[in-house]
Amino acid sequence: MVLNDVSQRSVRREQDARLTVGFVLVQRFTLCAFANFVDVLRLAADEGDRSRPIQCRWKVVAPDMRPITASCGVSVQPHEVFGSPKHFDYIVVVGGLIDEMDRPDERVERYLRQAAAAGVPLVGLCTGTFILHRAGLMEGYRGCVSWFHHQDFLSQFDGLRPISDQIFVVDRDRLTCSGGTSTAHLAAFLVDRHIGKAQSTKSLNIMMISEAEDGGAPQPGLTLSFRTKDPIVRKALLLMQQSLDTPVSVSEMARHLKVGKRCLERHFREALGTSPLTAFIEMRLLLARHMLENTDKSIAMIAAESGFCDSSHLSRTFRRRFANTPQNFRASLGS
Structure with missing residues (x-):
């Protein structure tokens, strides 16, 4: 009972x-x-x-x-x-x-x-x-x-x-x-x-989530610079995204994906017209630019979080890609 x-x-x-x-x-x-x-x-x-x-x-x-x-x-x-x-x-x-x-x-x-x-x-x-x-x-x-x-x-x-x-x-x-x-x-x-x-x-x-997203919100994922259906390249790009602050070598990526280094490089050339290393640097530069635009973090901190050795390394690479230094790029946002 x-x-x-x-x-x-x-x-x-x-x-x-x-x-x-x-x-x-x-x-x-x-x-x-x-x-x-x-x-x-x-x-x-x-x-x-x-x-x-x-x-x-x-x-x-x-x-x-x-x-x-x-x-x-x-x-x-x-x-x-x-x-x-x-x-x-x-x-x-x-x-x-x-x-x-x-x-x-x-x-x-x-x-x-x-x-x-x-x-x-x-x-x-x-x-x-x-x-x-x-x-x-x-x-x-x-x-x-x-x-x-x-x-x-x-x-x-x-x-x-x-x-x-x-x-x-x-x-x-x-x-x-x-x-x-x-x-x-x-x-x-x-x-x-x-x-x-x-x-x-x-x-x-x-849960420290700022606000609810509706179903139509885009999935976080590949940067828009890299669109491909090649499954090997997509998995490599995901690995890159997960390793932005501690970059992995192309050889390490190939081992992780269980393919040869030359095979991985061939897939990138055919799918994106570039090399895995160039794609990885581009991804890290886009992250650095995003942080320059949307945060108050120091250049040194941004360099560390986007996988560059130091602020000088970031500045040289950033200038080659965007024809501007990180400092001048950030200053131009307020003008």
Whole structure:
């Protein structure tokens, strides 16, 4: 009798929540995508950051109760095994490493199809969009993927055109997101829809995110100077972006991408008409110019953060590229 009373109270609390979410995490899921999304819910659910699941509730559901390991090695214990998806307002599937897409879990796909049949909206985070497509649940829907995985998507799903130039897409009862911090913006969109603007804004502010972005906001990624469909070049450019303050050599990039140095240089010539080293220097110079325009940081600090040895090195390279010194360029902005 006591257990039954506890169960009934739990059901009432679930019904009182204004937004309920069930998370499906695949093996080697992306922890950042999951953590950003669930933290927006956590902070919107209660006053301040007290974290009581009052206005929002969430559970990790899985085929069994074994821990699910993220790509970074952290494991998450499910709350419960798959039951009725109708207990949730949304089912959110969190994808991960692209290599895992070759090993689909039929139990997960069956649960997602069950949710779709019950009319529960489905959300795909990161490569979760791939999982929804593979389960046959995105036919006739627009889907968002990271620009980094655009070519991977095209190679796996013939005839489907993913959206990879905005952070998330809401198409009726399918919501898909590129991953990373954009999952926080998608979660804030749902909090705004079900609870209110004040709660979504509060969540983002506590997470040090200045304001909510709508789905049409462009994905952070490749600088506009470099547009290519070559997957090797795109991955090299991403590696460069992640290493702007501590530049890596072309040989190191080639080893990381598991291609030869000459092969990498050939891909850059054919795709961009330039060398990897020249592209890397251009990317770092654009970062330095951006900081000169938008920050009050010293020239020495800008040089360090954009991967130059010192302010003299930055000045020489900057002058060759822009026919101006960093000091004079900054001074001209105020004229």
